[in-house]
Each structure stands twice: as C-alpha cells, then as structure tokens.
Amino acid sequence: MMRGFPPALWWPWFGLVAGLVVLIGAVILYSNPAQARTWGIVILIASGLNFLIGMGGFVSGTLGIIGGALALSWRPPR
DSSP states (O other), X not given: OOOSOOHHHHHHHHHHHHHHHHHHHHHXXXXXXXXXXXXXXXXXXXXXXXXXXXXXXXXXXXXXXXXXXHHHHOOOOO
C-alpha cells in the first residue's frame, strides 16, 4: 500500500511555506534595504522552488521571480 509519506501531500504545504518565506523576505527587504542582495536571493530561490515544486501557481511564481530579480538589481541612491 502506501510506503512513507506520499509526495502529493507535501506539495501544497511547501507552496504555503515558500509563500510565507517570500512575504517575510519582502517585509525585511523593505525595512532593511542594506541587505537587498541577501533577501533578493532568498526570495528568488523560494519563488523558483514554489514555481517548480510547490504548486504555487504561474502568476505568483513569476511575480516572485521578478521581485527577487529586482531586489538583486537594486542599488542604493548615492
């Protein structure tokens, strides 16, 4: 019968966890822009994994990847 934990049960949970990581990363990125590179990478990885594995949806994964890329390309004003 069923051996172990079926992968179909953890996919939706992974999507929720990855979404929370993206939201928390965005809040921290907004409150501390000096760490834009670090949190941009975290957002990019979480969104990419959510896009591929977590059933997060095409729109949310794409927007997260775009947001992570924008965070990586942002430079503080001089």
